[in-house]
Amino acid sequence: MTTVAAPLKAKDYKSTIPPTWCPGCGDYGVLNAVLKAFADLKIDIDNTVLVSGIGCSSRFPYFVKTYGMHTAHGRALPVAAGLKLARPDQEVIVFGGDGDGFSIGGGHVPHIARKNTDITYILMDNSIYGLTKGQVSPTSGTGMVASTTPYGAPDNPVNPLAFCLAYGATFVAQGYSSKAKAVQELVKKAIQHKGFSFVNIISPCPTFNKINTFDYYKDLIEEIPDDHDSSDLNAALAIALKAKEGKVPTGLLYQVEAPTLVDRLNDIRKKAGASDNYDINKIIDTYKP
Numbered sequence: 400m401t402t403v404a405a406p407l408k409a410k411d412y413k414s415t416i417p418p419t420w421c422p423g424c425g426d427y428g429v430l431n432a433v434l435k436a437f438a439d440l441k442i443d444i445d446n447t448v449l450v451s452g453i454g455c456s457s458r459f460p461y462f463v464k465t466y467g468m469h470t471a472h473g474r475a476l477p478v479a480a481g482l483k484l485a486r487p488d489q490e491v492i493v494f495g496g497d498g499d500g501f502s503i504g505g506g507h508v509p510h511i512a513r514k515n516t517d518i519t520y521i522l523m524d525n526s527i528y529g530l531t532k533g534q535v536s537p538t539s540g541t542g543m544v545a546s547t548t549p550y551g552a553p554d555n556p557v558n559p560l561a562f563c564l565a566y567g568a569t570f571v572a573q574g575y576s577s578k579a580k581a582v583q584e585l586v587k588k589a590i591q592h593k594g595f596s597f598v599n600i601i602s603p604c605p606t607f608n609k610i611n612t613f614d615y616y617k618d619l620i621e622e623i624p625d626d627h628d629s630s631d632l633n634a635a636l637a638i639a640l641k642a643k644e645g646k647v648p649t650g651l652l653y654q655v656e657a658p659t660l661v662d663r664l665n666d667i668r669k670k671a672g673a674s675d676n677y678d679i680n681k682i683i684d685t686y687k688p
Contacts, residue, residue, distance in 0.1 A: 400440070400442070400490050401443040401488070402442065406441065407437075407438050407441060410434070411464070412437045412438060412444065412465070413434055413462065413463065414461065414462055417462075418458070418462050420458075421529075421604075422605075423605040424455070424602070424603075425523070425576035425602030426456055428576035428579045428602070429579075431579055432579040432580070432583040433582075433583075436583045436587045436590070439583070439587055440587055442465075442590075445466075446488065447466065447492070448466040448467065448468060448482060449493075450468045450470060450478055450494070451467070451468070451470065451499075452474060452504060453530070454472075454498055454499045455530050455604075456499075456522075456523035457495055457496065460494070473499055473500070473502070476493060476507040476520065477507050479491050480660075483517055483518050484660070484664070487661045490590065491517075492519045492520075492590065493518060494522075494523070495520070495521075495523070496524070496529075497522065497536045498527075498537065500559075501536075501537040501538065501562070505537065505557070512567050512597070514595075515594045515595050515658065515659050515660055516594075517595070519586075519589045519598070520596065520597045520598070521586065521589070521598045522559065522600065523602040524538055524559065524599055524600060525602050525611070526538045526539045526540070526604075526610075526611045527545070529604045529606065532546065532607060533606075533607030533608070534548075535547065537554075538557055538559065539554075539556060540556055541554065541555055541556065560573055560639035561636060561639040564632065564635055564636055564653060568597050569596075569653075569654065569655050569657050570588070570589055570592040570595065570596035570653065571599075571639075571652045571653040572588070572596075572598045572652060573585075573598070573649050574601070574649055575620050577613060577616075578620075578649070582598075585598055586598060588651065592654060593659060594656070594657060594659050595659075603615075603616065621646045622648075622649055623638060623648050623651065627650075627652075629652065630654065630655050632653060639652060
């Protein structure tokens with residue numbers, strides 16, 4: 400992570416484009432927490448890229464004064480992975496929502512996680528498709544009535560925390576958008592972590608999700624105890640599975656150190672005697688019949 404010498408404030412990272420979210424959207428709290436986290440870490444604007452897919456939360460790169468890539472629906476993670484492999488010196492942070500990340504983009508998460516790709520993935524979970532005006536998402540509850548499910552959703556919801564833990568993510572945390580200070584600290588830890596960092600942030604949609612509201616979560620949010628061993632995978636999974644009891648755990652579930660994808664590829668390059676002095680045309684010619 401590259402930093403700047405001069406101290407910056409949160410407002411210094413804010414772009415001139417005003418956020419276009421609905422009044423009361425939880426994503427405002429996430430944005431403020433991220434801007435403050437960037438200021439605390441002295442993030443270098445010129446060496447940071449925010450990548451997103453499609454959805455309300457995927458507008459994030461427009462509102463932050465860094466480089467940004469607004470990509471195709473569900474494809475933010477592979478784009479971010481390619482960027483990190485090509486430019487490992489860049490700080491790469493992905494922003495998205497539960498629909499973008501765990502529906503059309505769900506097939507990418509396991510491989511980004513198991514490879515321990517050194518990127519941060521911040522997912523704003525509102526349990527609804529907001530940008531397309533209120534359809535059930537992969538994290539919507541069973542039986543949820545929405546525009547495309549007038550008789551109730553027939554599916555069981557995805558558990559993003561258990562999902563990422565099962566596929567080998569080396570950093571897994573969950574926050575709640577109304578507790579911006581706690582989110583700020585989790586984002587800082589995630590960015591500083593070397594490897595794949597996943598932060599699921601409960602971010603209610605007041606316009607299209609009238610079930611999972613701020614009032615709904617008020618008595619369900621449960622902070623992870625201070626004595627939790629974040630290096631214990633089984634303990635982390637046990638906390639993640641509290642969702643079955645209706646609880647919403649917040650805090651750091653899991654963090655361990657492991658070689659990243661770039662680390663492993665660099666080891667392979669050394670073993671293969673790789674060099675930066677090559678002719679790509681000659682390499683392509685070796686595959687011609």
